[in-house]
Amino acid sequence: MSDVAVYSVTSPSLKTRQASPAPAAEPATARAPRNDAVRCTACSMRSICMPQGLTSEELQRMESLICPSRTIKQGETLYRANDSFQSIYAVRAGSFKTVVMHRDGREQVTGFHLAGDSLGLDGVCSGHHSCDAVALEDSKVCIIPFHLLEAMCREVKAVQQHLHRMMGGEIVRESSQMLLLGTMSADQRVATFLLNMSDRLRLRGYSPAEFHLRMTREEIGSYLGIKLETVSRMLSRFQRDGLVDIRGKDIRIVDHAGLVRV
Structure with missing residues (x-):
């Protein structure tokens, strides 16, 4: 499975920046470090979103190609379906949902992404994004122009x-989502979602037992392929069974092993 969220932050729109044509590719070795370069060495998400084993010179070069981070306000889009693909994004803080629209206007949530996750790889294949990326809260991203990243890939293994x-x-994320939707019952889907949230937060140094859901019950249902009422019913059942303690959007996992057995 994949994705969930916790965090926050403020920003100008990225649309104008993305609309401008990409500059001619410059060899990564020729790019001098900028004064405004993102300091990945000081970022708590470095171990998740940055390559491991870089020399100090390679890390400096990597930092020099990353644009200064931008903040996307809650409810704003980082990019929309059919936008031209120019960059990938590393979520520095906050959380996003990715969504596609049905022909009848209904929204289908395809993923939840939190700090350390990447966004935008859906555009590599066709040169255009296939979904909308919407901030679930004020969130900060680092912008990585893809043509510069490709140039550095040729130089640094x-x-x-x-x-x-x-x-x-x-x-793997898409395969897990297909397995989730195709083979699991409603209670198993909700339990798997909570366990996935717990595991991903643990990897980021946060409490795996207590967290705040940034997405709505309706968004969770859309992602899991079940109705809002079913999500609420399953959470209430888990609480009655002593598996979780729920206070609004605040979740405390009381019996981790019990959730696994659902």
């Missing part, structure tokens, strides 16, 4: 391997 891992992770 660790960066190339990291990009391959990110793309492979997208394949």
Whole structure:
């Protein structure tokens, strides 16, 4: 499965920046470090979103190609379906949902993304994004122009391997989502969602037992392929069974093993 969220932050729109044509590719080795370069070494998400094993010179070069971070306000879009693909994004803080629209105007949530996750890889194949990325709260992203990243991939094997891992992770995420929707009952889907949230927050150094849901019950239902009422009913049942303690959007996992057995 994949994705959930916790965090926050303020920003100008990215639309104008994305609409401008990409500059001619410049060899990554020729790019001098900028004064406004993002300091990945000081970022708490570095171990998740940055390649491992870079030399100090390679890390400096990596930082030099990342644009200064931007903040996307809650409810605003980072990019929309059919927008031209120019960059990928690392979520520095906050959380996003990715959605596609049905022909009748209904919204289908395809993923939840939190700090350390990447966004935008859906545009690599066709040159256009296939979904909308919407901030669930005030969120901050680092912008990585893809043509510059490709140039560095040709020069630094660790960066190339990291990009391959990110793309492979997208394949695994989509396969897990198909398994979730195709084989699990409603209670198993909700339990898996909570366990996934717990595990992903643990990897980021946060409490795996207590967290705040940034998405609505309706958005969770859309992602899990069940109705809002079913999500609420399953959560209430889990609380009655002593598996979780729920206070609005605040979740405390009381019996982790019991959730696994659902």
